[in-house]
Amino acid sequence: MAEPIAPRSTGAFLLRLLGRSDNQDERAPLPFLAFLTMWGQQGTRGFLLAYAVLSAAAGTGILVLLNTEAELLQRQGYSTLIAVFFIVLLLVYRFSQRMLVANAAAQIEQELHARRQTIVRKTLNLSLRDIEHLRGERVVNGLAASYDSLSQAIVPLVAGLEGVVMLAFMYAYLLVLSPAAGALTAVVAGLSVLGYLSLNRQLDHTLRETEESGRRFRSYAAALVQGNKELRMNTQRRVELERDMAETSASMAASRSNNAHILAQILTTGTSVSYLLAGSVVFLLPMLADIPGEDISRIVMAVLFLIGPVGSLANSVQHFIIARFALDNIQQFEQRIDECGAPAPDATDPPPAAFDGLKLSRVCYQHQAAQTANAAGFRVDDICLELKPGEVIFITGGNGSGKTTALRVLTGLYPRDGGTITARGVQIPAQAPQWYCNLFAGVFADYHVFPRAYGLEASGLAALDHWLKRLGIRDELADDLSTLQTEALSTGQKKRLALALALAEERPVLVLDEWAADQDPATRLAFYTEILPELKRQGKAIICITHDDRYFDCADRRFHMSEGRMTPADAS
């Protein structure tokens, strides 16, 4: 289970205030009681509470001063001292409000930052299988988009919380002025809260619809960019994508309009509640209680002063709902990650024995079945292989025969389901330790080149420079190799860069998944007849998936894969 957001700091606490129940349709009531008891446990919380109280006291003080001066004026009097106090309180109000909002926002951002770091670390620890299972888009949303929504809601939320304290102060003043007015406003405000609760439910529903249509639209937008060539070459395809995007855009617009409709009701409710309160004091209160006219004026003034805090409270409500929704998404993502059972950061030291090769015995791995497929997932089975330093092994086989899967199990990217892998004299656990994965460098079919040469220090960058020259693409890159711009490289050039990066890592085992497939004949020849032999002489163990039958004799041994099983090629 995802660990609930613990109230370690004010930031965490404010996030906790957005609490949710596990049942998505049944939200937990706001833990206001917890809010009151936990607030002030830490020095910073005490500070923030002090700012909130100070600004509320100053706001209420301003109201009292105005009423007092107005009363004096009615009696033909005037007090300069009250005017001076008024200015002082105004300054105190501005200062405390600014400090409260800025400090609380900074604390929540800190809390979000810490949370984001934890989740990034957990995500980095996931196995490739789990990442594939989670799907990239969800990962990006879980790590970034939902946090953005949450951040945007912070200032209005803090302002809303300040509004609550301010309301408490002003309400107390109203009670002092007239208990009957206090009771009347409590009834009107209570009815308004009921109205808000029903709007809240509707908004929750439309927000989910908006999120879903937004997600669909983003995936179409990505297809529009990534599939641009295919779209350019097929009018019908383009028309159909455009139609799907138009439909999704329309449903997004509809659900967003619904949101806006409900949010507008919430906002206008805030203002009209204040007017309603003032109206009920003027029109109803005289009928319910015997109150002198000048008291009515002071009560009306007090009620009008409620407009500010009620407005910021109403404004914070919509942000509250959006923030809680984003928090839901974050927590669901964290829960999914925790369900993957990601291992704790692995700091196991490698065994002292030197690397003397790999031994795979009866290794198997089963893919999860695709959700749309009826059959069970593809399985590689009974993989037996030994690889020594300075040895070159080729793996061949038809499309879908399991070569890439076998390579990913061998390198520890997929946790194997059975069999044993031995290296440096120890048996590797199914979830391979980091030191084992660090034995390998390689270029997979779906390789990625990072915009910075992560993991390479000065000697690594010098090695990168050397291999880029050997592969004939040094001139295509900037002088400073710590940043790598790949946009202007051709497919083959980019793959050469990926190989140079892998070689610069100077790992004992090199794995290549059809690396030569995109290379020109001269590069291919140089790769098989010069580079591989050179690496072999250096003592590197090399595994290449290849279809280049002209160069099969460049390998020490060749294995053939068919339907998930690997056999020595001579025996095939």
Ligand SMILES: Nc1ncnc2c1ncn2[C@@H]1O[C@H](COP(=O)(O)OP(=O)(O)OP(=O)(O)O)[C@@H](O)[C@H]1O
């Ligand atoms: N992440 C995955 N989840 C589920 N099934 C998968 C996954 N990756 C691959 N498969 C399935 O496993 C089988 C073997 O795929 P693999 O990529 O290992 O084959 P290959 O021999 O490398 O093929 P190719 O030469 O086309 O690259 C295929 O049927 C494929 O659909």
